Each structure stands twice: as structure tokens, then as C-alpha cells.
Amino acid sequence: MIGRALQAVVLVGAAALTFLAAPRGAAAQIGATTDIITGTVRAENGQPLRDATVEVTSLESSVTRRARTNAQGRYTILFPDGGGEYRVVIRSIGLAPATIELRRVADEDRLVADATLTMNATTLSTVAVQARQTPRAGQDLPTPGSVERAFTPDQVARLPVDASDLLNLVLLSPSVVSIGGSDTSAAGFSVGGLRPEANAVTLDGLSFGSTELPSEATRSTRVITSTYDVTRGQFSGGQIASTTRSGTNTPQGNFSYSLRDDELVLAGDEESPLAQGYTQNQFSGGFGRAIVKDRLFAFVSGQLRRREDILPSLFNADGGTLARFGVSPDSVQRFFSITNAFALPPGAFFDENRLQDNVSGLARLDWLLDNGHSLSVRADWRWNDQDPSRVGTLSLPMTGGTNKGWGGGLMATYTSIFGGRFLNEFKAYAAINRNQARAFMELPAGRVQVASDLDDATTRAVSTLTFGGNTGLPQDGESSAFEMTNEVSWLTADHRLKLGGLLSLSSFEQDVTTNRYGTYTFASLADYEAGLATSFTRTLQPNVRRGEQINAALYVGDVWRARRNLQLTYGARLEGGRFGNEPAFNPAVETAFGRRTDFVPSEVRVSPRLGFTWTIGGPGGP
Template sequence: MQNWFRKVLPAVAALFATALMVGTLSAQGVTTGAASGLITDQDGNPLAGATVEFTHVPTGFRTTAVTNVRGIFTVQGLEPGGPYTVRIRQIGHRPVTQERIFIALGQTFRLNTGLQVTAVELEDITVVADPMAAEFAATRQGTLTTISEEQLRDLPTLNRRITDLAVASPQIVPTDANNGQGLSVVGQNNRFNTIQIDGSTVNDRFGLGATGTAGGQAQGKPIGYDAIKEFQVELAPYDVRQGNFTGALLNAITKSGTNEWIGSAFTYYRNQNTAGEPLGCRGAPDPCGNEFKNAQFGGSLGGPIVRDKAHFFTNLEFQRASAPATGPFIGAPASIGGVQPDQIGIDAMNAVLGTYGMAPGSGSSVTNDNPLDNFMVRADWSLGNNNRMVFRYSYNKAALDVFNRTTGTSDPVFRYDNNAYQFTNKTHNPSFQWFSNFSNGSSNEFRLSYNRIRDERDPFVAEPQVTVDGFTNGAGEDYQIRTGSEQFSQGNRLGQDIIELTDNFTLASKGGHRITIGTRNEFYRVNNLFAQSSFGVYSFDDLGAFQSGASADVAGYTVSGSLTGGSVEPAVFNSATIGLYAQDQWNVTPKFNLTFGLRVDIPIFFDQPTYAAQVNTDFGDPGVPSGKPLWNPRAGFNWDIDGLGNQQLRGGLGMFTGNPAYVWVSNAYSNNGTGIGILGCGPTNPNGFAPAFNPDPNNQTLTCVDGAGNPTVGIGDGTFLGEVDIIGDNTKYPQVLRGNLAYDRRLPEGFILTFEGMYNKGINDYFIVNRNVPTAQGTDQNGRTVYGTQNATGRSDPVYFNSSVYGTGSSGVFDLGNTSNNRSYNVTAQLRKLVGNSLVLTGAYTYAQSKDVQSFTSSRATSNWRFGRTNSGDQFADETTLSSFDRTNKVTMTGTYLFPWQSWQTQLSVTYIGMSGTPYTYTAGGSSGRGDLNADGTNANDPMYVIRDASDSGIEWNDPADAQAYNTFIGSLDCLNKQRGTIMTRNSCRNPWQNFLNLNLRQALPAMGKNLITLEIGFFNFLNLLNSDWGVTKSAGGGVFSTQTIGRVTSSTDDG
């Protein structure tokens, strides 16, 4: 950590000094809003020297500007929201006051008015602002959805996290429909999103959690829900200050204190009595194992420190939740499904564990806990009329027990309760902002933040993981028992430190031009230990073999260790992304606004991975990309067609560069031939037999042995490199070309109609290949590219690039490169009613299509290569098919209705999301490596050949009845039936349509004075409450055909 600060602090200090020099020399900010306009006299002539004073009514903060010789004024750094009161005055003219002005986040409020000449002092002329001005602001150009403070308060949210409502953006779809986590836009991986709070990045930059936020693995929240004032989902912002993403930008701002003391408290509670029965429990007698509880509670307090000068706001929120683990347990009803053990088997297993001094396990039901704590404090203070400072500190603490028993039908495994693990997270995020407006019309925004993220994945016990086969329950069902430390939790922790420094300087408007120059810089340090299997992972064919523990009785063994000896060291590296930019917001005419600019992002790595000499020899000294600039030009426009703000045409085109999920980069610092090696041994493993069982997790044997017990291949002995992950010098950070075109029109009764299209083209998307399988050996009779042969047992014998070094048991040499073939688009029709006394409503339909070469769905290089692309062709050919993130159709509706009675008000809010199901592919798989149809060394990732009929010779069957059953199955699915005689195209099948309807009912209760008490009832998946068959997500999830029933998939090589 000290080395990192020594590397980073000089750069931060230099940039800080530059920012201060620029600031003392100065567009709306990314965390604020702005206002500009033209002040004229009664004859329409520009009025120079007029004073324009904005007063934020809740806090009393004032910002003043003076019109220039052209009558133009600009005010930057305004706190979003309001209301604001604006007073415009000039000696000899009657003042004008505009009230109830609301400033939109990231937009510039346009204020044009005239002053009348008067010889005597008269009262101000008072005008009420247009409440929909932000929707037709000249700076509104790209694709944007705003979630207001009222929507955050009113719309139903089950988990009270800001990302819950991001799906209200018509173009956003969840990657996990069951819990709404993981947000994807235009087919982009959810790891390519950036999430900001007050301009400070709160991402899990490493990219492990589905939510995308720090603490996401433990279901943590970056900030309490009631601390958020407003947030935006930006998909194509042409403001070059916005960057570091190729997916979506979620930009949230926090609440501030006011001149009034305002406090709030809340509590939400739900348990199994307020929820529908799980599918497996319907009609089943107790115990069903569905008991759970979720209590969320907290409060906020804000008020003045010095009235009109300084204010504070603080928020504290908690969650205490517990839920039963899924799957069977002793005594569970049969409706739960899965193979249940007998207590006899549990006792027998525990007896053997006792002989090794290992912890006994249990077959009873298990409860997973998920406590969350959030704290935030913010202070705002005003230094005169034109300087405002904001300090915020956020703290997040989260823990999540992870355990389930979803046993399958093939080789079902019953997990002991001690095979669980727990995610824990602690995140600290202080930030500081300084907004300045200068007398000459220039402005400056400075921001400095730090994010300290610590994650651990702790197993419940420190023991080897042991799986024992050969158990049979009273119903005659076979099963296995698994105990000990969960394989991927053995030695697993992550530390991230992020420093951000940003400064944006905007020059005074001249000739309709408003020029901004700035820099945004992110310094990143990662310390990641992923020593999977370091405690040892064993499998045995029966309990007797486990009791023996001899080498010959171990059916399988996996272990990891340092390839250079000693203990496994974490992957540690330091990097930065330097962003420099300049842009011009040009009011070409009163009706046409143009924004154009250039941003350059420069990724820098202060450390390079240390590869083994053999890797450098074979693959040309791979490294990580550093110091290569990525240029991002952008241009956006807004045309006020009638000049009255009733209809507009807007759009733009630009390039966007984002950070990678650093876990993909970290792989190169761990799996490089000198870091960690993972060794597999067993009777059928070419590395040799497993060593004798050892219950000591800290003293595992790091070699395989021969029949006589002599070492064969070992970690650290020079004969084994394990998995190797490389990144080419020419590999670039993710970069896309994105554009949009939209038409907005006001309709009667406050409605706005929008038609919008968006296109996305990958410039530098990621693409991973296995260099250890270098060339194809030919194709089989079905047209599948093959890399080796299938032997008589159905296993593959792949041809490896360098078997003598990397070994035939190697996971591969995975090369992370780029492709420019990914593409996607969407079109949206939307109707909105954003203001009204009783009804606020939005409705939208989106049609989209996303195609990619490979969908990165994992944090591990081997898994991304194996499952990101179920391919039957050449692995090096970057051909596109339908993306795993594709959702062709989406219907989005949100609404809030306030019933007409005044006392004891009642309010109903609704959200509905309907969308196409996820695409999937049927693949071949089986135990002991069977089902590797293209013989590349891995199975369950090869799409199935779709037979013409039951007599098709493309597949040989052990039993003709299986061929007929397969033929009947194909006929039942249109997506397969129309592909007969061919290999199934990736993602050409799709799960059924999905519906999600949530309701929120708020009832005001009698209260004293200014106090307000409300009772709120949320109905989540309301359709399922109406009918148990509605609101059910049905998903094949990607079927895997077990090749146990297939004699062989014909794959005779055709080299012609």
C-alpha cells in the first residue's frame, strides 16, 4: 500500500496543482446543473451589465452572474432540483423575478427575458417557470432517463437500492431477471457500466458482483436509498466530461441539508407470511423450509449549521435478512425436489470424518444471513455568492452467507452445511467538491474522491473439500456427500483502492460559444488473492475409499500452489486512466445547439506481469497495454424545431472508452507461469495418480504420483505451468462507437411523445482464444471444426501447442485480445406525463438486437473462453451471433396516481417490465470429460447437432429409443425443428416472455403539526398474487445433453 501511494501521490499532486492553477484562471457539471440566457431591453436589444441572481430557496445559497456586452449570462454548478427564484435587475429597468425554477441534473436551464425601462421603482414582474423545460433544454441531446426524487420515493423497490429503478430506462435490461441485478444496454456486459455518486465512481471496478457496485458480492449498497436525491441513466452523453464506460452511466446525486430541520425514519418488514409460496412448496406440508425474514430500517436528519451558509445531511440505514438455502434437507417434503440423504449415510460419513479430525456435517435445513449497514454524512457550505463546497463520506458494510443444495439428476451432490462460505465487504468513500463562478462568467468544478473497498470470501471451515460417492437413500436414489471448505473460497480476498481527481474549467460565453477544458483521472490499485483449491479438493468413489485415503483410492485431486515455491502471493498491480478533454457548446442559432469535443483516455500500468521464460518464448513477451491513447471525438445537437420548445430533434455520434473489468487483467498477474498453478491428478488424468489423502489444509501435496508413489508432475518443479492468461501488447481498453437520433413532441395535458433510435458498434471489444489449441485438424461430417479426436470412451484427445511444457492436463493458454465485429441497435417509442397534480406516467416499447463474437459472463478467463461462445466453427474466427445479453422486446411502464381526497391522502404507484426471455444454446456434456464434440479439451460448450430424423447417422446411439426421444424433443421446439440437419446456431433458442408487475400503496395517517406518517404496502410480482401461474420466470438456462446416453457423436475428420 505504501508503494502505491509513493507511485500515485506525485501524479495526483501534480494534477491537483494544475487544477488549482486552472481554477484561479473557468457547462453544466456532471453532478450539477446550469443556467444561461439572453437578457434584453424592451426593444429586444442586448442588455449589458444586468445582474442575474439565483437563490436556492431551501438553503438560501445564492449565485450571481452579470450579463456581458451581448446580454448573455451563464451560471454553473447549481445544485440540481430546487425550487430556485431568479431575480434579474438593471438600473433604470423594472426587475423581473422568475419562481419555481427547477434545475435538472446535467442540463442547462434556458432563461431569456426582457426588462422594461422605468423612471420609478416598481414591484418585480413575477413569472412561473415551465415545469417541463428540462425535457426540451438545448443541452438535451443523447439518450437519457432521469429518476426524480419523487419517483425514488414513490415507485416500488424491493431491495431499496438505486440500481433497482434503472430498468425504468426503456433501453436497459437486467442480466438476471429473477432479481433485477446486472444491467445491460445495447448488448453490453454489465461490467462495462459505470456507477457514480456525486461524481465519484462507486463501481466494483474489479467486476465480481452482479450489481456492479462496491460490495455487490455481499448484496451491499454503496449508499442508503433515502440518501439519494436523483439519478440519471445516461447511454450516449456527448459531453466529453462523461467517460470511463461503454455500457451505461448511472449518475446519482445525494441529498443536502436545508434551512429547515427535517428528519425521517422508516421501517420495512416482510417474511414468508407476506410472500407467495415457492414453487416447490405449493401444497406441501410443513416443514417446507421457506421461512425467511427481511427487515429494513433507518432514518435521516438534515438542517442548518449556519443559516443560508452551511448545512448538513446524514443518513443511516440497516438491513437484517435471512432466508433458507434452496434444495433438499432431511425431512423436507418431496415437492422441494432433489435427492435427500438418509441419516444413516450422514452418520457414516461423519464417523469417517472424525477419524481424520475433520468437522462433522449436517443434513438439516440451512439459513443464509445477509446483514447490511449504510452510513452517509454530507456537508455543504457557501463561501460568498459564487463558491460552494461539498464534503461527503459514505460507509458500507455487508455480509452474505452463500449456500444451496440444488442437486441435479445426474450424479447429485448433497452438500454439508460446512461447505458454505460468506462474502464480507467494507467500503469507505470520502469525496470533496468545489464549485466556483467567476465575475467574468467563467466557472470551475473541482472534485477529489477516494474509494477503499475490501472484500473477503471466507469458507465456513478450513479443511480440504471432500466429495464421496456411493451413497444410496431409502428410495434407492444414489447421491454423493460433499464436505469441507468450498473449492473457490479457499484463499480468496480482494482489496481495491481508487483515487479520482477531476477538474472542469468553463470559459465565459463568447459569440454563442461556451468552451470547457478538463481532466478526469482515476488511479487504481488491486490486491487480489485467488488461491482456489489451495486447501485441496478430493473425490472418492465410495466411503471405504475415503476411509482408506490411499493414493489408489483417490478418484480425483485438485490443488493449487506457488509455481516458484513458498506461499501463494496475491496479484498486486497499480494502474491509472488519464482523461483529458475539450469541448464547445455552441448556440448556433436561438433554435439550434451544437456540442462537439474531443476526449483522450490513456490507460497506464505501473506494473507488468512476470511471465515464465517459456511463456515469453512461445508467445512473444506478452504484457498489459499501457500508455497508448484512445481518442474519443463526440458531437451532439438539439434543434428546437418551432422555436417554442414544443418539438425538438436531437441526437449525436461519438466514441466512448471504458475501463475493463480488472479481474480479466488480474488473471495475467496470477496465471503467468510464475504465480499460481492449479494441478489435477487422478487415475484417468495424464498428470498421474493423486497422492494419499491429507486432512491438513496447510500441508497439501503439490505433485501427482505414479503407481509406486513417485512424483510425476508437480507445482513448482519446472514440469508444470498450469493455466496461463496473456494479454497482447496491442490489446486495447473497451471502446465503442455510439449514436442516437430522437424526436420529442409536447402533447396536450402535459404528455411528451418520443421516438428514438440508438446504434452501437464495437471498436475494441474483448475476444478471448485458447492459444494452447492452435490450429484446427479439420471438420467432421456435420461441419464442426475439430481440434483432435474422440477416443472410444467419448473423451477427447486434443492436439496441444506445447504439450511437453503446458501438459495435456492444462486448462489452456488464454489470450485476451480485441474484436471490432460486435454491433447492436434499439428503437424506442415512449409516452410520458412527467408533471401533474394527480397522475405521473411513462410507457415505452423497445425493439433491440445485439450480436457479438463472445459474451463475457464470468470473471475467469477459462470460463469466458469455455462458455462465452458456444461455437462450432474456428475459435480464432471472430464471427458474430446473437449475444447472450440480447432481449429483443421490452415494454416499460411506470406510473403514480394520487387519489383526489385531500385529507389522509392515498397514492398508488406501479412499475411493469415485460421482456423477451434470454437466448440459449443446447450443448453436449457428460461426466469424465465426455461430450467434447470438437475435441478442444473441454465439454459442455459445443452446440448440438440437430438430427434430420431418428435415423440420422450424425449421432450414434446406445439405445435407438434415445434417438426417437431426441427426435421428438426437437419437434417440440420450433427453434430446433427449423435447424434440422445442421449444428445448432449459438443462442438461437429463447426462453419465454417474462412479466414483472410491482405495486406500491401509500396511505397517509393522522399526524400532529408538520409531521407526516405514512403506511406503505408493496406488492412485488403482483401478477403471481392474482394467479399462481402468472409472473413465473421459466428458463431453460442453456440445456446440456448428457452424452451418457449417446454412444458417440460422429466426428470423423475431413481434411478436404
């Protein structure tokens, strides 16, 4: 079933994307980091100038791109990763050249540099087009009507946060709440009270399965909590939209080291392991340069991080910690003695510190084929290791294990301009992630119920102490994803019409079998010492979860530039989703409840959108 559906969706998606790839659409700012510079060149008499040479240089990267005007005097130049600030030089034989400084203002849909060349062969003064506010160069700017917050590398460098984890930046936005992680679940965030699964993370315009990146690799980050852009979808909570750096004509790099030492933290009087901080060493860096000037660029970055914190366990718990969990120190000492008598030393596998190692890297190659076509290839890789993990406060260190994960992906982006008016951008990304958790001891787990008298025998508490193996280990998981999108744009004087499509395929397989070696339960320390278990449970059937999901979307929209300070966006987005790997049919369930177990509902929805942005006090405004 899923195979036929997958084939159908792939064929439809491929056909749609092939249709979209035809030269039918416009120029403006597209994708995550691509700027479009356009304008009209005229003579003194108002007639358009044909074959005038236009040179646009990015003030950030020093990259220069060139184009010639058409019969209508118009030109369009695509500038990936330009930075938002440009110098435009326009020349024509027999006429004086014109120089224009362009800076992006607010959320302009495009950068327009119109010029009139005079017959007077004198040097023209520089024409500066700039905002009244401080230019925000190099960031992925918001779309009309959206609610979002943008962070540039310069801003992040001045903030007391770890920029290598995008979750730290998300929490600086209003209406965002942090959700802590654990040994078995990753940290996340909630927007408007929605679950973390309602959020999305994108890197360079496509879904990204992690929030950790080398800080030097990030060009800009936006936290979007509301949007009317038809190109954005697959989330109902919030979206982290980040873009990566590329190389420039000027060789440049940045390397940093940061240390957070627990000895330098002002701590309280409590010495419990639960109240201690951590020590973290982090080294990261990035370097980029031009391999061929104005044509081929490379950028690489990487990060190494080690974090050490005290691992709370029954072996190092103090009296105050035990009292909080309802266990007396005498009961714990007796538990240690009995366990040691069974040739299971309570301190086995004990490590005062829990180590968490993280390595990530990113490499990007940009090739400007000519003035109308560019190709970008990006590779990312990450690895993490936690040792030990899954040790409870009332558990012996032997119950823990190790947790490792690794993954990576490859992305390609191809952008083209046809006829000076039509623009097409295609993106594709494939990724795979794996995780593996192993126990220190492949033994049955043991649980002992302990009753303790607390607070001068006025309070009696019952707690459970654990030893032996871990009921949740071993575990293995693997996930893969493929996503591609294509967008065609067409630029008119005041409008940017766009038509696009998206196809996303994802699958996962997880072995989450629990209690595979069994668990002994003892009602008291006396029963534990006598070897009299009240129960023994064990899972004999493996629990392997598999799933597949297909998402597809088509959208059409327009951005109307009524004035420079007033822009409107409107359109509609059609989305559909389907789950694969249906369970087997159970006739008994259908007979009893009238429902088929092999049927998984799919979803199709249409989202009409309308939004605007009015920059009060901007150029051309009130």
C-alpha cells in the same frame, strides 16, 4: 516501471489540471448538480445597467445567492443543488424591481433571466418563464443527443422497487438486462449484450464502487445508455449517474421502514427450500438543515437492512430437490450415517436461515464561501455481512463460512466563478474497499461420488456430495481508488466552451488461493465408509493477485444553444489507459513465441462526438 509511469502521469495530470484551474472558461449547467443562472440587465433605453443587485432564490431549498452586474450588465450566479426552479429579483437604485420565475425546460444548457428595469416606480407583474410540460425539478438533466432515463425521488417513491439498490432502477430502462449475483460474485446488469465490466457507476460526477445507497441520500438517478457528452467516459455499456442531497435553509428529513414478510407472499404447493421467498426488514432515513443560513449546510443519512431466507443444503433438502439433482434419499441417509461415524455431525453449523446484514451511511457538508465560490465535502461508508455463505445444495452446512465486506470514501468539490464569465470545477474522490471470507472448519474438503437409481430404477444418475471444509476459503481482498477531474467553462451568448481533464488511479490485491487444506475424493459410499480415497489434491503455492491501473483523459467541447428548444454538443475526448504490476520476464517464452511476458499493452484512443436535441413543441419551436 509502473512507478515511473505513475509519477509521469501524476505530474502530467497535475500540470494539466493546474492549467485548467486557471480562470479561462464558462458558465452553464456543469457537473452533476450545479446550475448556472445568467442574464443581462438593461435600462429602458437599452443601455446595460452596472451594479444592479440580483438575488436568486431556490424554490426547493430556500437558499438565496446574490451578485452584481458588471459593466456590460451581465451577471452569473452558480447554484449547487438548486433544484431547477428559482425566483430571480433584480433591483437598481431609482428603478422598479423585476421578478422572474425560472424553471428548467428539457435539457437547457443554462437558465437565462434577462430583464429591463423601468423608471416607473410601480410594481411590475411577475414574468413567468416555464415549459408547456410539467417541470422536472431537482434532477440531473440529459445532455444533447444522449439516450437516458431519469428518476427523481418522487417518481421512485411511487414505484414498487427498492430504491436503495440502484440496480433496481437500472432494470426499468430499455435494453438493460439483469445479471444475478451469487455468494462469490456481485449482481450486475448488461446494456446491449455487453459484460457488466463495460458499465460504470458515478456519484456526484465521479466513479463510485457500489450500487447501494440510502434512498433518502439520493437526489436523482439517471441511466445512460448512449451519450455524446465529451465529459463522460470510462464506459462502453451503460452508466448509472446519481447525485446526492444537500442540506437546505429549511430543516427537513425523511425516515421510512419497509417490511417484506415471506409469510405474506402467496406461495405455491412446493415446499422445497429452493422455492421459498425471503423476509426483509429495512429502516432508512436522512436529515438536513442549515448550520449558517445561506452559507453552511449539512445532510446525513443512513440505512439498516436485514434479509433472511432459507439456506438450501443437503441437510434440509426434500425428496423433490434430491430427485432434481440425481440423488436418492436412501443414499443421502447412508452418507449422513457414515459422516456421523467419523465424528462429523451432518447437522453441524446448520442454520435454517441465511442472514444478510447491510449498513450504509452518507454525510455531506456544503459551504458557500461567497457568491462565486463553494466547497462541498462528502463521506460515505458501507458494511455487509452474510452468514452462512458458500453452501451448495448437495453440501453439508459445515462446508460453508462467513463473508464480510466494508469500505468507504471521501470526496471534495470546489467550484468557482471568475469575473462573472469563467467557471472552474474541481473534484477529487478517494475510496477503499475490503472483503474477508472465512470457513466454518479449517479442514480438508471431502467429495463422495454417489450413483442412484431414479424413476423406478429406469434412470441412473451420478452426483457428488461434499463435506468437511471449503476449498474456496479463506479469501481476502482489498481495493483502492483515487480519481480527480477539473473542468473549465466559458459562456458566450449562444455557446458554452469547456476544457477538462481526468486522472484515475486504482489498485487491488486478492488472495484467491484455493484448496489450501486439500481435498479427498471418494469413488463411492463404500470407499468413503472404508476410508479409501481415490485421490488427494492440495495447493501449496499461494495465489495472490495484484493489479494497478492508470486512466487519464483530456477533452474539449462546445454546447451550442441555437434556440431554446434546439441544442447541439460536439467535441473530442482523448483517453489513455495503462496497467501496472507487470509479471516477471520469462526468457523461455520469448525464445519460443517471440513475446515478452513483462510487457502489458497500453491503450490510447480519440473519440470525436456530435449530438443534438430538438424539443418539438417547446418554446420557440415548431
